Structure formats: structure tokens, C-alpha cells
Amino acid sequence: MSKRLSVASPPARFLFSALLILALGGCQTTGIEDITGALGGKSEMAGRLDAKPDAKPDMDALRERYRAKPGDPNVALEYGKALRQTGQRAQALAVLEQAVLAHSTNKAVLAGYGRALADSGNFQQAFDVLGRAHSPEDPDWRILSAQGAALDQLGRSEEAQQYYATALKIVPEEPSVLSNLGLSYMLQNNLPRAEETLRRANSRNPADSRVRANLALVVGLEGKQAEAETIVKADLPPDQAAEKVTGLRQLLAKKQQRADK
Numbered sequence: 001m002s003k004r005l006s007v008a009s010p011p012a013r014f015l016f017s018a019l020l021i022l023a024l025g026g027c028q029t030t031g032i033e034d035i036t037g038a039l040g041g042k043s044e045m046a047g048r049l050d051a052k053p054d055a056k057p058d059m060d061a062l063r064e065r066y067r068a069k070p071g072d073p074n075v076a077l078e079y080g081k082a083l084r085q086t087g088q089r090a091q092a093l094a095v096l097e098q099a100v101l102a103h104s105t106n107k108a109v110l111a112g113y114g115r116a117l118a119d120s121g122n123f124q125q126a127f128d129v130l131g132r133a134h135s136p137e138d139p140d141w142r143i144l145s146a147q148g149a150a151l152d153q154l155g156r157s158e159e160a161q162q163y164y165a166t167a168l169k170i171v172p173e174e175p176s177v178l179s180n181l182g183l184s185y186m187l188q189n190n191l192p193r194a195e196e197t198l199r200r201a202n203s204r205n206p207a208d209s210r211v212r213a214n215l216a217l218v219v220g221l222e223g224k225q226a227e228a229e230t231i232v233k234a235d236l237p238p239d240q241a242a243e244k245v246t247g248l249r250q251l252l253a254k255k256q257q258r259a260d261k
Contacts, residue, residue: 057082066095073103077112089119100129107133111143118146123153141167145177148184157184175205179214186218194218202231209236213244220252228252 059082066079076099083092096113103109110133117126127150134140148163164181168174178201185194198215205211212231220228232248233241 057085059086070098071102073099073106073109077108080112080116084116084119089116092116093120111140114143115146118150118153123150126150127154139166139170141170141174141177144170145180149180152180152184152187157188160184173200173204175201175208175211178204179211182218183214186221191218191222195222207235209234209244213248216248217251220248221255225249225252 062079062082065075069075076095080092080096080099083089083095093113093116096109096116099106099109100113110129114126114130114133117123117129127147130143130147130150134143144163144167148160148167151157151160151163161181161184164177164184167177168181171177178197182194182198182201185191185197195215195218198211198218201211202208202215209232212234216228216232219231228248229245232244236244
């Protein structure tokens with residue numbers, strides 16, 4: 001008899017690292033955008049709570065701008081965003097670290113640096129830096145949600161959920177925060193609550209395929225694979241739908257293999 005699948009176990013948490021690592025992704029100079037990741041792509045899950053992909057940046061032009069004005073925080077943020085978007089995470093971290101050294105009280109720079117730290121797997125440092133990017137008197141719901149995601153990666157889901165709850169007080173029923181919260185419940189193996197929360201997120205933003213992907217994952221983990229595949233294929237062209245379904249099946253199969261060991 002196979003063991004009961006527990007997404008809260010260390011192997012499963014490691015398997016979900018790609019899902020959670022980019023809760024602080026999609027850099028903008030004004031704050032942190034938190035949008036859930038999608039199935040497929042180069043990793044099992046493209047990342048949790050990343051902003052919608054922008055058009056491919058003009059790296060040559062941005063590099064020249066940065067070289068001309070390395071001390072300009074807005075230029076550094078834009079260049080760091082482009083580096084992260086093109087997968088150059090170590091370079092992005094170096095650029096934003098230099099920007100923080102020069103502008104240690106600039107909240108947008110701190111937010112960007114925190115996100116780059118999370119990209120690199122430095123979740124505790126990311127959490128701490130993000131805490132400096134806003135204040136209790138002027139909280140930023142995006143940063144609160146991102147801090148929650150960092151705590152989830154540190155195995156502190158109950159604390160993470162407090163951050164999501166605070167964010168939701170500022171922006172009730174915000175789908176990106178709900179999606180983070182749903183994934184947090186998933187990590188605790190509370191799949192019914194995860195499903196309910198992700199369905200709320202999906203109803204608030206049915207056009208976001210990444211939110212649907214997270215819902216499909218949880219539904220699949222509950223053993224409802226046919227419904228999960230229907231969810232993930234919604235409104236997608238046939239070729240993309242097939243790719244997403246393949247990604248979902250592979251992810252669920254890996255989890256079952258781990259549960260059977």
C-alpha cells in the first residue's frame with residue numbers, strides 16, 4: 001500500500017521550490033507584483049506570483065543606459081528587472097545590491113533587491129530586506145504578500161498566512177494574494193482549503209492562466225485529474241493546452257512516485 005501523499009514533506013517541499021521561489025518576481029519600480037506561476041516551461045512550475053511577462057527587453061540599450069548612469073536607482077531597477085526576466089539572476093542580484101548600497105533608504109530599490117534575493121534562494125534575507133521596503137504606517141500589500149511567500153519557502157506557513165491576511169485587509173479578495181494563500185495551504189497538505197481559496201482567486205481573475213494552473217495542481221493532488229486537466233486547458237490554444245496538461249501530468253506523477261516510496 002502506498003503512503004499518503006503529503007505535500008508538506010521535505011521532498012515535496014523541494015519539488016515545489018520552483019513554484020514558490022518567484023513570489024517576488026516581475027520587478028517594477030513601484031513595488032512587487034505577485035502573480036502565480038504556470039505549468040510547463042523550463043522548470044516544473046514557472047514560478048509563484050510573478051508579474052505578467054513583458055515584451056522581450058532591449059538588453060543592449062538597457063546595458064548602455066546602466067553603464068552611462070550606474071548611480072540612477074530607476075535605471076538600476078529597470079536593468080535589474082530585465083536581467084531577471086532573461087534569467088540572469090546572479091547579474092540582477094549584483095546590480096540591485098549595488099543600488100541598495102548607494103540608496104539604502106529607497107523603498108523601491110529595497111523591494112527590487114528583496115525580490116532578487118528570493119530569486120537566488122536567499123529567503124530569510126529577502127524577507128528581512130522586504131521588511132525595510134515599507135512600514136506599518138504605510139504598508140504595501142504586494143510586499144506583504146511577497147514576504148508571506150518567502151516565509152512559506154522557509155517552512156513557516158502559519159506565519160506566512162498572517163501576512164496574506166494583512167494584505168487581504170488592504171485589498172480584499174485580491175486574486176494574486178488569494179493564490180499565494182492557496183499555495184500556502186497546499187504546503188500544509190490542507191488541500192480542501194487550498195482548493196476553496198484558489199477557486200476564489202480564479203473567480204476573481206479567470207483570465208490568468210497561472211492562477212488556473214495552481215488550481216489545477218491542487219485539484220489534481222486531490223485525485224481529480226480529469227477536472228484538473230479541464231481547468232488547465234481553459235481558453236488556451238490547443239498546442240499550449242497540450243503542453244500545460246503534459247506539465248501537470250508529469251508533476252502529479254512525480255508526486256505519486258515519491259508517495260509510493
